[in-house]
Amino acid sequence: MTESCDVAIIGAGPIGLFSAFTCGMMGAKSIYIIDALPHIGGQCQALYPEKPIYDIPAYPFIEAKDLVQNLYQQAQVFKPIYALNQPITCLKPANSEWIIETTAAHYQAKAIILATGSGQICPNPLPLPEAKAYEGQGLLYSVSEKNALLNQNIIIVGGGDSALDWALLLCKQSKVALVHRRNQFRAHPNTLDKIYAAIALGDITLLEPYQLHRLIGPAPHLKMVELQSLKDGGLIQISADRVLAFFGLSSQSTHFSDFGIDQDKQGQIIVNPATCSTNLNGIFAIGDCATYSGKLKLIVSGFSEAASASHAIYPLLYPGKPRKIGYSTTQGIPNPSL
Amino acid sequence: MTESCDVAIIGAGPIGLFSAFTCGMMGAKSIYIIDALPHIGGQCQALYPEKPIYDIPAYPFIEAKDLVQNLYQQAQVFKPIYALNQPITCLKPANSEWIIETTAAHYQAKAIILATGSGQICPNPLPLPEAKAYEGQGLLYSVSEKNALLNQNIIIVGGGDSALDWALLLCKQSKVALVHRRNQFRAHPNTLDKIYAAIALGDITLLEPYQLHRLIGPAPHLKMVELQSLKDGGLIQISADRVLAFFGLSSQSTHFSDFGIDQDKQGQIIVNPATCSTNLNGIFAIGDCATYSGKLKLIVSGFSEAASASHAIYPLLYPGKPRKIGYSTTQGIPNPSL
Numbered sequence: 001m002t003e004s005c006d007v008a009i010i011g012a013g014p015i016g017l018f019s020a021f022t023c024g025m026m027g028a029k030s031i032y033i034i035d036a037l038p039h040i041g042g043q044c045q046a047l048y049p050e051k052p053i054y055d056i057p058a059y060p061f062i063e064a065k066d067l068v069q070n071l072y073q074q075a076q077v078f079k080p081i082y083a084l085n086q087p088i089t090c091l092k093p094a095n096s097e098w099i100i101e102t103t104a105a106h107y108q109a110k111a112i113i114l115a116t117g118s119g120q121i122c123p124n125p126l127p128l129p130e131a132k133a134y135e136g137q138g139l140l141y142s143v144s145e146k147n148a149l150l151n152q153n154i155i156i157v158g159g160g161d162s163a164l165d166w167a168l169l170l171c172k173q174s175k176v177a178l179v180h181r182r183n184q185f186r187a188h189p190n191t192l193d194k195i196y197a198a199i200a201l202g203d204i205t206l207l208e209p210y211q212l213h214r215l216i217g218p219a220p221h222l223k224m225v226e227l228q229s230l231k232d233g234g235l236i237q238i239s240a241d242r243v244l245a246f247f248g249l250s251s252q253s254t255h256f257s258d259f260g261i262d263q264d265k266q267g268q269i270i271v272n273p274a275t276c277s278t279n280l281n282g283i284f285a286i287g288d289c290a291t292y293s294g295k296l297k298l299i300v301s302g303f304s305e306a307a308s309a310s311h312a313i314y315p316l317l318y319p320g321k322p323r324k325i326g327y328s329t330t331q332g333i334p335n336p337s338l
Numbered sequence: 339m340t341e342s343c344d345v346a347i348i349g350a351g352p353i354g355l356f357s358a359f360t361c362g363m364m365g366a367k368s369i370y371i372i373d374a375l376p377h378i379g380g381q382c383q384a385l386y387p388e389k390p391i392y393d394i395p396a397y398p399f400i401e402a403k404d405l406v407q408n409l410y411q412q413a414q415v416f417k418p419i420y421a422l423n424q425p426i427t428c429l430k431p432a433n434s435e436w437i438i439e440t441t442a443a444h445y446q447a448k449a450i451i452l453a454t455g456s457g458q459i460c461p462n463p464l465p466l467p468e469a470k471a472y473e474g475q476g477l478l479y480s481v482s483e484k485n486a487l488l489n490q491n492i493i494i495v496g497g498g499d500s501a502l503d504w505a506l507l508l509c510k511q512s513k514v515a516l517v518h519r520r521n522q523f524r525a526h527p528n529t530l531d532k533i534y535a536a537i538a539l540g541d542i543t544l545l546e547p548y549q550l551h552r553l554i555g556p557a558p559h560l561k562m563v564e565l566q567s568l569k570d571g572g573l574i575q576i577s578a579d580r581v582l583a584f585f586g587l588s589s590q591s592t593h594f595s596d597f598g599i600d601q602d603k604q605g606q607i608i609v610n611p612a613t614c615s616t617n618l619n620g621i622f623a624i625g626d627c628a629t630y631s632g633k634l635k636l637i638v639s640g641f642s643e644a645a646s647a648s649h650a651i652y653p654l655l656y657p658g659k660p661r662k663i664g665y666s667t668t669q670g671i672p673n674p675s676l
Binding site: 014018022023025032055056057058059060062070073076077199272273274275292293294296298300301303304305306307308311 | 352356359360363392394395396397398400405408409411412415582610611612613630631632634636638639640641643644645649
C-alpha cells in the first residue's frame, strides 16, 4: 500500500523537524517525516543529546535533546506523521509526484524535502576482515532484543557508555566479559561506579588492555574469540557466543545520485539557494546534506533553508493560487484542520 | 572623537542583536550596535512587545520582548557596546575602513552590518499643514522629560496605550485634556480602568468625538487649539501650551543610496546572498532591509544572513588567516578576552 501526502521529509533531525513546521505554515495538510533511525533528532539525539549548543538564535545555550524536543513540539500543531526506522531504498517519479520506497512502506508525495544531514548514522564496524561474515549473528553492533542474548557467553568490546550500559544490563542474564584497550572508560560517573562494583563482585570480567584479534567459529555462528594483549602482544582465546562491538557511530552520505539527484564529489546535494530545489522538480534539499555557493553548515542556515524550501513547495500544493506571506504575529498559525 | 571597532552593526532589532553574537563567534573583539531608537529590539519592541511570534525555530511561541531579551543575553558574552538614540547621518570610507557618523558620535569600523529592518521607526505626524512649525515645542510626538511639562495646559490626542499612559502620568502635574475621535480606546484593560476613573474624578477632561483641526499661536509656541466635532462638524477652541500627538508609529526606509549603497526601487539594499555583502566592500546588509533573489522577509532568514555576513567579515578582521569553522557543541564559544 502507498501512503499519499503533500510533503515527505526525509530526515527527522532538527532541520527536518523545523521543515515540517514551515511546510505546515505554507498550508501543507499531510506531512510525513521519514528516518532510518528509530528515534527523531538525528545526529543531535544519537551523538550528543546532552551537549550544549550555543548558536541557536535566542538560546544562550540549549542541550541538543531539548532543541529536538522543542522543534518536535513546534511541528506538532501540524500533526506530521513519523515513519521511523525506515531507511530509504528508492525515490522515483509517478506522474507529477514522487514515490518514496523505504524498507517498510511506500509513500507518494507532491514534494520531497531531503534533510539527511551528514548522512545515515551507522555504528563503526569492527576492523577485522572476517567481521562481515559474522554480522547479525555472532557479531552485533546494537541490541534490538535482549532476550535473544539469554544465558550466553557475551564479549562486549568498547569503553564508552553504550558498552558499559549493555555490560551492566546483560550481566544479569548472561556471562559477560568486557574487553577494552585501556583501563579508562569514557562514561557517566554514575555508570562507572556501577561497572567497578560489578567487576569487583565478579558479575563482569574485565579484560584490559586487550583488543579483539580474531573471530573463530562457523560464520555467522561464533565459538571463540582471540584477544591480543596490548601490553605484551600475547594472544588468548575465550569462549564466545556473541561479540557486541561499540566503537561509536559515524555517518554515511546517501547516494541520491542513484535516483538522479545531482551531488558534488563530497556527496552534497547541489541546490538553488533561492529555493533549495535540486535538479529534479519537486525534490528539495536543506541543511547539511545540501550545498550552494556560500553554504554554511550551521543549524541556523538549515532553519532558513527550511523556510525557503517550504515557500518554493507552496505552488506544488496550490497550483495557480497566489501566495500571501504574512507574519505569524498578525496571522497566527494556519489551522491545520481547515 | 571617533570610537574604533571591529564591527559596527546598525540596527538593534532581533537580527542586529543576533549578528553581534555571530560576529563574536567569528572573533570580532569590539562590536558597536547603533540604533536610532532609545531602546534595543527595534520594531519587535516598539510595535508589538507582547505579541506572540510562532515561527522562531524551537520556540512553539515566544513574545517579541522575550525574543529580544534572549537575543540580548546571547550576545552579551561578547560584550557589544550599545549606542542608542543615535540616528545615522553619514557613512563614508576612511582608508580601508568605514566611518559612521550619528547625531551623537563618530565610529570607525572594519566592517558595517546594516540591519535596519523596514527602516527607522518614527511617530506618525499630525496631518495638519502648520504641524511642522510647532514640532519640538508646541507639538510633541514623544516626551523625553516630564518636568518640561509641569503646570501647563496639555492636549493629548490619540486613543492607544501611549496616549492614555501619558494622560494618566501628566494629569498629576498639569491640566490634561484627552482628545479622541471615538469613545473607544485601544489599551490594556488595566489602563482603561484607570482612565475612566481619572475622567470620573475630573483629573482628565475627555473630549470625544473630536479631532484636532488647527494649531493657534506664534509658532513654535502654542496658545490654543481648535477642535472639530465629528458629530456635527462644530468647532471649539481651548487653551493649550502643548499638544502631544500619539498616532502610532511607522517606519521610513533609510536612503542608503545617499552613501553610495545600491538599493532597489523599494529602498531594499541589494546584496549577494552568499555573503550578504553590498556593492561597497566592507558593508553588509541583513534582515528585512536586504534583498536578493528568493529573499523571504522572515526572522529566521535574517538569523541565517547574520551568520553569512559574519563569516564574510572574518577575512576583514583577520586578513590572510585561515578560518576554521567548527560546531559550538565541540568548540564552545570563543573567549572574547583572548
